[in-house]
Amino acid sequence: MNVLLLGSGGREHALAWKLAKSPLIGQFYAMPGNPGIADVAEAVEGVPLSAHQTIVSWCQAHAIELVVVGPEAPLVAGLVDRLKEAGIPAFGPTAAAARLEGSKLFTKELCRENGIPTAAFARFSSAPEAAAYVRSTGAPIVVKADGLMAGKGVVVALNIEEAISAVEGVFAAGGQEVLIEEFMEGEEASLFCLVDGETVIPFGSAQDHKRAFDGDLGPNTGGMGAYSPAPVLTADLEAQAIREIVVPTARAMAALGAPYSGILYAGLMLTATGPKLVEYNCRFGDPECQVLMPRLDSDLLPILAAAATGRLAETEVKWSDRSALTVVYASRGYPGAHQTGTEIGGLEAANEVEGVTVFLAGTKKSGSKLLANGGRVLNVTATGETLQEARDRAYDAAARIKWSGGFYRQDIGWRALK
Ligand code: AMP
Ligand code: GLY
Numbered sequence: 001m002n003v004l005l006l007g008s009g010g011r012e013h014a015l016a017w018k019l020a021k022s023p024l025i026g027q028f029y030a031m032p033g034n035p036g037i038a039d040v041a042e043a044v045e046g047v048p049l050s051a052h053q054t055i056v057s058w059c060q061a062h063a064i065e066l067v068v069v070g071p072e073a074p075l076v077a078g079l080v081d082r083l084k085e086a087g088i089p090a091f092g093p094t095a096a097a098a099r100l101e102g103s104k105l106f107t108k109e110l111c112r113e114n115g116i117p118t119a120a121f122a123r124f125s126s127a128p129e130a131a132a133y134v135r136s137t138g139a140p141i142v143v144k145a146d147g148l149m150a151g152k153g154v155v156v157a158l159n160i161e162e163a164i165s166a167v168e169g170v171f172a173a174g175g176q177e178v179l180i181e182e183f184m185e186g187e188e189a190s191l192f193c194l195v196d197g198e199t200v201i202p203f204g205s206a207q208d209h210k211r212a213f214d215g216d217l218g219p220n221t222g223g224m225g226a227y228s229p230a231p232v233l234t235a236d237l238e239a240q241a242i243r244e245i246v247v248p249t250a251r252a253m254a255a256l257g258a259p260y261s262g263i264l265y266a267g268l269m270l271t272a273t274g275p276k277l278v279e280y281n282c283r284f285g286d287p288e289c290q291v292l293m294p295r296l297d298s299d300l301l302p303i304l305a306a307a308a309t310g311r312l313a314e315t316e317v318k319w320s321d322r323s324a325l326t327v328v329y330a331s332r333g334y335p336g337a338h339q340t341g342t343e344i345g346g347l348e349a350a351n352e353v354e355g356v357t358v359f360l361a362g363t364k365k366s367g368s369k370l371l372a373n374g375g376r377v378l379n380v381t382a383t384g385e386t387l388q389e390a391r392d393r394a395y396d397a398a399a400r401i402k403w404s405g406g407f408y409r410q411d412i413g414w415r416a417l418k
Contacts, residue, residue: 001301002027002063005041006049006079007070008034010328010361010379011286014293015068015300016040017357022301029062031055035370036360049074052082059088066091066305072283075262076102089308093282096258100249101282104153104179105146111277114252116245118277119269120182130167130178139163142181145170156183186271187415188278189230190288191238193246193266194303196312197259200247203317204295205230205238206288207415212335214411221335222376225412227325227387228291232270232416241268241275249280261307290359290379291324323387327394329378329401329408331362342405344370344378350397355383355390358397372405380408387416 001024005016013036019025020040033043047054049071059067067083069075069092078095092098099106111118119142124130134141134157143166145153153170157163163180170178192203208226212218233241246266253260265281265288284292293300297318306315331338340362347370350358359381362374380398384390391413398408 001025001065001305003029003066003068003301004044004059004062004064005030005033005037005068005070006055006074008032008037009070009286010359010376011284011289012070013037013359013361014290014379014381015070015284017359018293018296018300019068022299024299024301026065027062029064034360035363035365049079050077052077052079055079056082056086056088059083060086064088066301066308068092068304070283072098072101072281075282089305091304091308092262093260094258097253097260097262098282099258100253100260100264100280103146104144104279105177107277107280108179110249110252114248116248116277117274119184122180123177124180125177127168127171127178130180131164133180134160134163134167137180140183142183143167143170144179144181145173145175146177146179184269184271184276184278186269187232189233189268189270190285191233191241191246191266191268192284192288192292193242193264194307194312194315194317195246195250195260195262195264196307196310197254197261198247198250199313200242200250201312201315201317202238202242203263204228204292204319205233206285206291207232208285208288209409209412214409219335221330223285223287224328224330224409225326226285226287226291227323227390227413227416228288228295229323230416231387233268237270237275241266245275245277261310287326287328287376287379290326290381294324294357294381294383295320295322320383322383322385323390324381324383325387325390325394325413326359326379326381327398327408327412328376329380329398329403329406330376331372331374332405332407334375338375339405340371340373342372342403344372344406345402346400349400350380353382353393353397353400355393356397357381358401372403377403377406387413391417
């Protein structure tokens, strides 16, 4: 099967690493890929992922039989719609189904109409009305902008002043509407499900660390580390979340004429009254994908192909009992301003540690040198019989990497190991 993978992050390196192991794979291309992905797939550079028609024509010219879309932006923008119109199977939802990530309001209304557990909410199209509401409810309270905000559209306000200034910020930035949510208390966990219409297959769980610094302090990032499985998401809680949240969502999307296809990533809050939905993403998590792939015993390619062609119900998925943990090695200064172009060494020594694979994210090659080329640069990933073993291996490997321009957290997994 000829496959094209879209994206250039650590998530895509993990997908490429796993897909390349498939005995079914034929020509394997990545657009644009990165130096890690280029070890297992042929890099196709110079085509922006927003150039949908160019991608469709390229797939036709290269007899592509499956397109795997890594990031959310092309999904929300309708790339899968264009590929399907051209008869090219693609893993990922159509634009109408990707609204589950693209529009928080769409998802909140869908939850309300279908009795799906989530934080109570109200929506306002003017700042004074929203401010009056905040004053009447009090804090803590959560203020959200609609649309794809790369994680930056959410303020968990601890007092009323902070909430009102967040509301004003949304409208000042050109927002038309603001969403005010009840503050949910509990531990967060991520649940991944493969979905194909009304078929839902659990596809692993994880927890990540969003803050930049040890102790879960500092600014929010795309994720500084993750581990799988998430011990807090017990088998009972996972079954409850699938029954009460994911399955009703899949049914509701099908009933709307926008059946979901692809991976549905549910961000859950495990509250005293059961799991509640925080948000959906329409793609694999980054770096959560990096801890799912090393635990997957099944061949990934036929699974993604089945989801893309409406045959998921016939598919079996096998997981190993091992745990996995990844440490993100980021450029100093991330998520703020940071230098790029600093040299990275020691990857071979890191990859020699038992159970370790270093996935590459924001990197580029200059001759034989590997250089940092982004905020999140390396994902030092390890498996182990236990989470503790995976963590020890990952940190042993991270210490072997020679990169003066980077930093990483020393406490990934602390919640699960405390
Ligand atoms: P989101 O982009 O919707 O996932 O929100 C980002 C983060 O804000 C989540 O991972 C939570 O930590 C927090 N958050 C969002 N909504 C709520 C809520 N209603 N109650 C408590 N925390 C929330
Ligand atoms: N690590 C969070 C995300 O991928 O959205």
